[in-house]
Amino acid sequence: MLAGMSRRPLTTPRKHASQERSRATVDALVEATARLLVREGFDKASTNRIAQEAGVSVGSLYQYYPSKEALVAAVIDRHNGELMQVVRAALVEVASLPIEKALRRLVATAIDAHRVDPKLHRVLAEQIPRTGRLEKIATFNREYFVLFRDFLESHRGELRAVDLELATFVCVTSIEALTHTAVLHRSEMLSDERAATLVDEATRLMVRYLR
Amino acid sequence: MLAGMSRRPLTTPRKHASQERSRATVDALVEATARLLVREGFDKASTNRIAQEAGVSVGSLYQYYPSKEALVAAVIDRHNGELMQVVRAALVEVASLPIEKALRRLVATAIDAHRVDPKLHRVLAEQIPRTGRLEKIATFNREYFVLFRDFLESHRGELRAVDLELATFVCVTSIEALTHTAVLHRSEMLSDERAATLVDEATRLMVRYLR
Amino acid sequence: MLAGMSRRPLTTPRKHASQERSRATVDALVEATARLLVREGFDKASTNRIAQEAGVSVGSLYQYYPSKEALVAAVIDRHNGELMQVVRAALVEVASLPIEKALRRLVATAIDAHRVDPKLHRVLAEQIPRTGRLEKIATFNREYFVLFRDFLESHRGELRAVDLELATFVCVTSIEALTHTAVLHRSEMLSDERAATLVDEATRLMVRYLR
Amino acid sequence: MLAGMSRRPLTTPRKHASQERSRATVDALVEATARLLVREGFDKASTNRIAQEAGVSVGSLYQYYPSKEALVAAVIDRHNGELMQVVRAALVEVASLPIEKALRRLVATAIDAHRVDPKLHRVLAEQIPRTGRLEKIATFNREYFVLFRDFLESHRGELRAVDLELATFVCVTSIEALTHTAVLHRSEMLSDERAATLVDEATRLMVRYLR
DNA sequence: TATGAATGAGACTTCATTCAT
DNA sequence: TATGAATGAAGTCTCATTCAT
16 A cells, blocks of 8 residues: 555564573663664664664674564564553553543543653654554554543443444544644643643543543 | 754755756656655655656756755645645635634545645655654644634634633644544545544534534 | 575666766676686675776676676676687588588687686686576577587588487587586696697597597 | 685584484484575575574584585585495496497496486586585596596407597596586486487497597 | 574675766 | 766675584
């Protein structure tokens, strides 16, 4: 569907690094990649530089990852994992709350999630499309989507009549955009005094729309 | 704010191409860049290939643009210009309508704007961060922002008490995200039957939030 | 048919180098490749080294040849061309001679042909299989084969009853092997005094076989 | 004689593998090398892959062979040994036959010898020059040469007056070339019906030449 | 002795950019 | 001013070989 996207480099790890020594190498590589991505951006993060930053030889890098893309993919996966953990926990916690309280909590959580490692988040958000991780992102989003849909379903009683699918799309997309933009491009909005207001507004947006 | 971004290549055109012939060359170059960006992606769109596609020598390319980035920047500017034209027209047209009708119209326009050249839009959206065009985008957004704020201001009477700045942020960000996502990742939502529903929902989201 | 031979690198030149300057570059590259092949062998003749030897940048090398293999292929083609010229000339010259005189002359010519650039010939003979030039070699051999067959045909009267195809195979293969081996591995056989003896023997081999 | 061939890697095995376990490892390595050479070609047959194919660690590989070349050399030696066994047996068997019968038998045997493992034979024939095994090959050929010379000597009575040295060169080279080419490049000549004809012709070539 | 993780020189190749014509 | 040949830094990746465990 995307033009010119044939022959994308492999993005799956090569070995699963059973021994302890290798495990350390793999971790160092992913960590180094994340660091360089933040510090220098995708283009400047060459495999040689990554290996160097990880204190490892290029050869070792290629022992575990077949390409730079695979390494970035690993960083993405790790980051997504962390985000989803936060999100999942929040959704569980919130399941039994009345919808307004619940949504407020979810918005706040979304902001927190974006704060996990905002610089990394930004680079990844920019680079994801180039890494063949669209699917994984889709996966990520789909999981969020499904969980949120379940959440709405279990609060059916408090909602107006609405196509849940559509409502989920509207809410998830809006929350994501608002929190993402606020964290990455409008950090002044998240000062101690003003953060609450933003949460208020986002919550109001959702609540009024859904009720 | 972005780390390690010093020494960014120049991104302003070299001459202003007053003569007719030059004008044609410049146009051909920008057009060729856009075409290749869509067809091959940023990385594969080399300056040599762009020159070839434009039917011009590389030498000439560098006569008019000091770098590849400058060329991409030109494409971005052109694209943004087209978008803003659509948006501006809509805002003018809508100025005197009651808020619900107005918002419905604006949402529909946002979708149309994204449809101007969706594939190009997607590539640009992905590449913008790498081109130092963040500022220009900010500029773009700021103009939209200001216009929308004015729009809200002139409909003050129909709104609840609300910080206009904040409301603008919420609305602009949400509309942008909903239309962008729908067009780029959920094209099935824009089939003839379903498009109206999406517009309905987005409108409802805004209206309920603002009133 | 050969195992593991999929995805062979391209072996056709990239441009045809019309301008004089490029022509010189291309020539220098082929020449340098031949030189290095002789001096260092295939494996040590890296593209960077070839470019250096040619007094040209690697970039230029890749402007004209898509791979090292293509360069070697060019050398092979050039060498084959030279050989065939010698061989063709001899066959024409010999057409009307009685078969013994003719064969003697052809054997002597084959030795001469191998002497054109024996070291290069050796390296190429060794490297040909790896270059996807088997076809070209086949072509080369086929031309020789056809010419020799015609030669036999036109001397039909002097031959015993024999399958011409088969006789051609036997003669061409033997002459080639004898001259190749003598030149490359038994140069002592080609000293002034002994060369004539070798030609005698080879001629006798053919004549007795054919008559 | 070959230029630039100094500093060739070691090509002799490291230990003589007295113990049984070692013997098995060594065998597995040589066997694996032969298999990979056939399946993937010389370049793709990396030492790591060979070790893996042999079910042994790279470390162990280097315990027994000091270099990749040494491994290939071992394969060549093994292959040559097998060939020589066939050839030696034939020469013994043939010693007392009249020359025509004997030569027919030797030609047939040469074809058989090439059929022992034609794919391996081809790869080795191509790779030998790169392995410093030229000497060994020379050795191989020299043994064949000497045996054949002895054969001719013992049939002196049936021959015309001829320099035995030279006659041996002519015969050995021609037979080798004819059988090698037929097996590797003209397999259609060895179909059940046609093989006999080829043997006939080759025999005739020799007999007429020698008598 | 065996293992296999680690090494790192070096191979191939691309492409933004320059410059002689 | 236009051309396109030339440049060469830099990037990705492989693989023979070593060495700590």
